[in-house]
Amino acid sequence: MATRQSENSPDPEEASDWTDAVLPESLSLCSSTTESDDQELLEETDDASAASDVEQLDDTEKADCEFFWSFLACPEKELDAMMRFLASLRTVCKLRLEGRYLPDGKLEAQHEVLLREKFPSYKCPVKCLGRHTVLIIAAKSSETTDQIRQHLSPCISYICSLADQSEMDTFDVPLYDQLQKSLDSMLQTLLHLWPGFATLDLVIMKALMPCINSESVRMRRCAMERIATLSKVLVPAFLMEEEIRDDDFFLEKKSEIFLGQLLGHLTLCYAEEDEDIRHGSLEVLHAIHRTLAVHHGYEFRYGKPKLNTEEGSWDHFCPVYAVANTLVVGSLLSPTEKGNFILTVLEGMTHPKVSNIEVVANTCNEVLTDKSSWILVMPQIVQSICYHLESDITESLRDIVIRTLLQITRSHPQCIVRTMLRDIPWCNRSFTIVWQTVASESSLAVVTVNSLLKEWPHSGHDSIASGHSCTTHLTIRHAMHTILHLPSTKGCALLLMRKLYGPLLFEVSFALQCSQSGCFNLDRNTTNNASCANDIRFAVENVKALFHHLMDDSVVEDIGKQGGWNMLMNLETYHKGVAVLTRALANMGSHCCAMVLEETLITLCQRREHSEVGAMAVFTELLDCVGITEITDYVRRSSILSLLQSHLQNQNSVMRELAATSLIKLSALHTLAVALQDLLPGITQQLQDAPCDTGAAAMTVLHNMLPQSDKQRMASIALQLPELLVPFFLNESGRIRQLSILLCKDAMEMAKGICTWNMKKEVRNILLPLFFHLHDQDQSVAQASQEALLCAAKLLKQRRLQHLLKNKQLQSIGECLLASYCSRADQFLEQSLLYLQSLQETLRLEAVRFIGEPRG
Secondary structure, eight states: OOOOOOOOOOHHHHHHHHHHHSSSSGGTTTOSSGGGGHHHHHHHHHHOOOOOOOOOOOHHHHHHHHHHHHHHOOOOOOHHHHHHHHHHHHHHOOOHHHTSHHHHHHHHHHHHHHTTOOOOOTTTTHHHHHHHHHHHHHHHHHHHHHHHHHEEEEHHHHHHHHHHHHHHSSSHHHHHHHHHHHHHHHHEEEHHHHHHHHHGHHHHHHHHHHTTSSSSSHHHHHHHHHHHHHHHHHHHHHHEEEEETTTTTEEEEEEEHHHHHHHHHHHHHHSSSSSHHHHHHHHHHHHHHHHHHHHEEEETTTOOOOOOOOGGGGGOOHHHHHHHEEEHHHHGGHHHHHHHHHHHHHHTTTTTTTTTHHHHHHHHHHHHHOOOTTTTTHHHHHHHHHHHHHSSOOOHHHHHHHHHHHHHHHOHHHHHHHHHHHSTTTTTTHHHHHHHHHHHHHHHHHHHHHHHHSOOOOOOOOOOOOTTTOHHHHHHHHHHHHHSSSSSGGGHHHTHHHHHHHHHHHHHHHHHHHHHTTOOOSSSSSOOOHHHHHHHHHHHHHHHHHHHHHHHHHHHHHHHTTTTTHHHHHTTTTTHHHHHHHHHHHGGGGHHHHHHHHHHHHHHHHHHHGGGHHHHHHHHHTTTTTHHHHHHHHTTTSSSSHHHHHHTTTHHHHEEEHHHHHHHHHTTOGGGHHHHHHTHOOOOOOSSSSOHHHHHHHHHHHHHHGGGHHHHHHHHHHHHHHHHHHHGGGGGGGGHHHHHHHHHHHHHHHTTTSSHHHHHHHHHHHHHHHHGGGGGHHHHHHHHHHHHHHHHHHHHHHHHHHHHHHOOOOOOOHHHHHHHOOOGOOOOOOOOHHHHHHSSSSHHHHHHHHHSSOOO
16 A cells, blocks of 8 residues: 555554555555555555565566666667567566565666656657666656656657558557567556655646547557556555544545546447447546545544444445446535536547446446536536537437436525526526426426526616616526526426516616617627617517416406506616506415515615615505515614605605605505604605605605604604795695695694694794685695684684684684784785796686785
């Protein structure tokens, strides 16, 4: 077994004892050519053998060693000489392994000169093998290691490539056979003398693996024969290295990526028709599984090795068991190894050399049953799958691709979705095929749509900008379009309706805003109006497909008759279309609406620019469809109230209107009286310098809230209202005039008994305007004025004014006001002049008449 010595390392003899006690003979990690040489090899590795222990060489062996050095020192190129040299090379390697030649690795002075000469070309394979042998039998150094690493791989590859030439008689066949034997001998010596040193074992594997993937059968056969011949030593050395930590002995894997690739190539080789290649690949797979089984099943501790299997059964790791049902045991592989295995098989299985597709399919199934993460290679796997789906491959190969896609989607849905969105253009045919495939199973459709929803960009307020290609939104839109138009996704739509409804609607808004900003173009240089319209239509069709899954076709048709689908296609009418669709959603029941409302509240609080209008429209409509209890609960758990108040100042008139409508509906719920009280000061401020529609909404909310609010807390607000509301008395809208006057009445009633004296001062300032509006052309305004003026008379304890109002002696009220408040004559005149500019003739006449009233 290859070892790395440290301060805590055991004596080599002791290590050999416990290793032999634990590992069966067939599973020794680094078995040598003969069992009797194991101890000597360990001593050679550690450079611990003494010269006195070296056996004498016989005459033949001495002659071979001398010829080995003399051949390297001269430019001899005769065929017989090369044949003899290769035989002597094998003798030198054998003697070095047995410890009978250069046991300390020190070369003679004349031989050291060779190391300083230029390295022979790999196209001179005989000399190249000889130089490598010199480096291997010499003492280890960084210089020799660098030379081996630099020149070994091309030498191996070139010798394997000579297989074709020897077959075609362009290269001497006996010489080629000797080259192969000498290459094996040299590599065995390297692996025994330099176990795990400077990853030279990895260099060997990386040189041989491209050869087993060659187009040439002879070259593949040659490379596979080399790997099979070296498998007992090369595979353990390549796979494992030992490590000592805290007096524990561990086996660590060296290259998980390369192991996965190697297993993939070996599996493809086993699926070939060539019997030699099949046999060689199976032999190597046995060797790999022997080593992996030891790594998987043992925890090595000094003095007490432990078998980590049930009842300590070694049969669990028997090579026959490992390959009885499949070539690769997935449970023995790490996630990285599994991923690279699948990728290698996918990329190579379409090669003409692969004839037994069943072998490939069964092996892939075994590896795919594990759900470990393959994040590092998942993008390449997905790209390979897409490539195959677009290619003209056989049904059996397509079946492997589809099964692989379904299995990795079950195991890693988010990674698959992210890779598809990032790396696969939506216009590719494979893009559509992949989404259709993964959504063909109901359970996978749910997982996939959930993953798509997570990938939707969380755009901020300033994300919509000219020149932005909106690629991610566009890609998700097309993916959703493919999935939602499949009949198999009906169950998915019903299950995920609460999560789908809002995002699909908001995606329409995003498409509209992108179109308006000119950032929908794919080439980022020109705007294609037809393309914009198509993408918007795609977004609307996604919503329509959802409704087809959720409801009867008659509902979808009814929405069309109301113009809902067409309204969604225009930015100016988009919110109205959302309102039509949301009202139709009420057909699914209050529970369904409540779930959508909860998701909408979350979206509103995130304040994403492209979704604000749509979310506000959904929220406003759902307030009429959801029970009071649910609304109260959701509102109290969110910051929606303050958000609605801030939207009253939004520059977007649609947002102001929707926020105002929502606040009005919420203010009508007595269960939210306490929660809304805190907003009343801010809402009151909206009456000052606010747009007309905002002021009207604020007045409605105040009108709804004041009667049910705490009088002590609201008294200060009530005192502000008369002054703030007077400007609305002259508004063109009769509804606003009525609201403002009734709200004044509410304020007066709230102030009674709390701040009566202060309220009297405010009320005296609005007596004349209230009097004028007794003659308002809008009877609802006139009625509201009479009620408010009567309330003011009671507050001011003006009995005569009360009497005149109750008896409807309106013409005498002006005289009464002048008589009661003669000190306010100048104020009355100023107010009268303002009403001379009124659009209503009745108000202007009454102002003229009042100005002409005699003053006492």
